[in-house]
Amino acid sequence: MRRKGFVVVSVLLIPVVVLIPVLAQTTVKGAHAQVTYPPSLETHARNIAQIVDAAWQSYADLYDLPLPQVLQVKITLDPNQRLQLYTDGKDSFFLQLSNERQLLPPNQGGPHNVYGFCHEMGHIVFYHRMKSTTGMPDGIGEGWAHYFGSVIVSHVFEKLGEKAWTPPHNYHESSGVPRLTLQVNNPQYLQRDPVTRAAKMLYDVERKFGKKALGQAINKTLAQQPTGKELVPKFVAALVEVTGDASAAQLVPQEFLQSSVRWRTQNRDITNKDLYRGLQTETQDGLTRLRYDDGVMDGKRSMAGSGHAVIFRKPEGKWQLVGVEIFGSRYGTPQPPQEDFSVYLCDAKFEVLKEFKVPYAKFERGPDKWVKIELPATDMPEFFYLCVGFNPTATKGIYVGYDKNTAGHSRMALPDSHVTDAEGFDWMLRCYLKPSDAARQRG
Ligand SMILES: [Ca+2]
Ligand SMILES: [Zn+2]
Numbered sequence: 001m002r003r004k005g006f007v008v009v010s011v012l013l014i015p016v017v018v019l020i021p022v023l024a025q026t027t028v029k030g031a032h033a034q035v036t037y038p039p040s041l042e043t044h045a046r047n048i049a050q051i052v053d054a055a056w057q058s059y060a061d062l063y064d065l066p067l068p069q070v071l072q073v074k075i076t077l078d079p080n081q082r083l084q085l086y087t088d089g090k091d092s093f094f095l096q097l098s099n100e101r102q103l104l105p106p107n108q109g110g111p112h113n114v115y116g117f118c119h120e121m122g123h124i125v126f127y128h129r130m131k132s133t134t135g136m137p138d139g140i141g142e143g144w145a146h147y148f149g150s151v152i153v154s155h156v157f158e159k160l161g162e163k164a165w166t167p168p169h170n171y172h173e174s175s176g177v178p179r180l181t182l183q184v185n186n187p188q189y190l191q192r193d194p195v196t197r198a199a200k201m202l203y204d205v206e207r208k209f210g211k212k213a214l215g216q217a218i219n220k221t222l223a224q225q226p227t228g229k230e231l232v233p234k235f236v237a238a239l240v241e242v243t244g245d246a247s248a249a250q251l252v253p254q255e256f257l258q259s260s261v262r263w264r265t266q267n268r269d270i271t272n273k274d275l276y277r278g279l280q281t282e283t284q285d286g287l288t289r290l291r292y293d294d295g296v297m298d299g300k301r302s303m304a305g306s307g308h309a310v311i312f313r314k315p316e317g318k319w320q321l322v323g324v325e326i327f328g329s330r331y332g333t334p335q336p337p338q339e340d341f342s343v344y345l346c347d348a349k350f351e352v353l354k355e356f357k358v359p360y361a362k363f364e365r366g367p368d369k370w371v372k373i374e375l376p377a378t379d380m381p382e383f384f385y386l387c388v389g390f391n392p393t394a395t396k397g398i399y400v401g402y403d404k405n406t407a408g409h410s411r412m413a414l415p416d417s418h419v420t421d422a423e424g425f426d427w428m429l430r431c432y433l434k435p436s437d438a439a440r441q442r443g
Contacts, residue, residue, distance in 0.1 A: 063215030119149030135229025135416030143198020
């Protein structure tokens with residue numbers, strides 16, 4: 001009996017002990033920072049709130065660059081996670097720690113934490129005012145956040161000094177303008193790293209035209225809500241306008257003016273007919289349907305920062321695309337988000353021929369099923385991609401089913417961004433065609 005009693009007690013105790021550190025989160029509020037943290041990190045949470053407030057003001061004072069009024073910082077401590085600091089690009093960033101040694105300053109083996117918050121805010125400065133990051137050239141996202149993170153962390157140091165962090169240290173020397181200056185003047189770094197070249201671009205602009213002009217050019221750029229592809233070309237135009245100096249454009253390396261699709265695929269050339277083995281052409285609902293999958297799902301996936309693409313070859317003759325069908329389900333809030341996702345029809349070079357916007361509400365939560373999406377009849381070339389971008393996050397997205405009984409025709413891809421082979425499966429994504437109506441086309 002005693003033994004049994006003892007067992008019951010331990011069963012009750014264990015969950016309590018395990019749950020407390022996971023659930024108990026406390027919040028400290030600053031003027032702009034709202035820091036949520038496990039109780040053991042109280043001191044650092046207060047440090048972070050003060051640093052984020054100071055950095056928020058530095059972005060405004062030095063560059064006139066606005067940030068959201070309230071920035072959420074979420075700190076978690078869990079030995080099962082790896083050290084990570086990242087942002088949702090809107091108004092939050094996340095510091096994931098696996099142990100408290102990761103709060104030590106850089107000269108004691110820790111990461112550049114103080115700089116890191118200023119860096120994430122640099123991402124938010126851009127991303128929260130952009131239409132999307134699609135097509136952003138390699139190096140720009142990190143390079144520009146690095147530039148601002150470095151300048152801002154030095155400015156924060158002027159205001160708060162060494163004691164802003166526990167233990168106190170000179171984060172200006174370790175992680176601010178001195179480090180940045182060494183990097184952008186190091187030929188080896190410049191040669192091998194687009195991030196350094198992108199940081200040097202802003203460094204050069206600021207040295208020549210000053211902080212106010214740089215801030216104005218960026219504000220003019222972001223006021224147009226650019227995509228990642230448009231960001232740098234619009235920045236160049238704005239910079240020339242703000243400075244009244246056409247030669248300002250020369251400070252922007254050519255490599256950043258075209259978006260570069262990153263190809264990680266065995267078959268960049270999709271006009272090879274051998275690639276379309278396994279493509280089934282059948283009649284369904286009075287239309288012609290193309291598919292690879294066997295109708296039985298073997299897994300499903302949602303991918304932040306990417307999309308689901310499948311290559312197709314149309315049958316002989318003239319056809320128009322009239323629909324796609326996707327096997328999947330929605331996750332997230334019970335109510336679908338009030339936004340559209342994109343279906344792209346792309347040519348054999350993965351250039352967008354047409355983008356169709358489709359309401360998220362097309363997909364329901366619950367069991368996965370076929371969802372048919374009608375599209376306005378559209379001509380397409382012999383070889384084409386259909387790509388669907390759901391812009392998923394942790395709280396909204398679509399799981400797209402895949403089939404392992406077929407492979408080689410699918411990619412993880414987004415236009416102007418990247419094309420990566422989906423290895424060992426094809427997305428359950430079909431398309432519907434109808435013979436093109438020559439008479440109606442003439443009319
Ligand atoms: Ca299957
Ligand atoms: Zn970053």
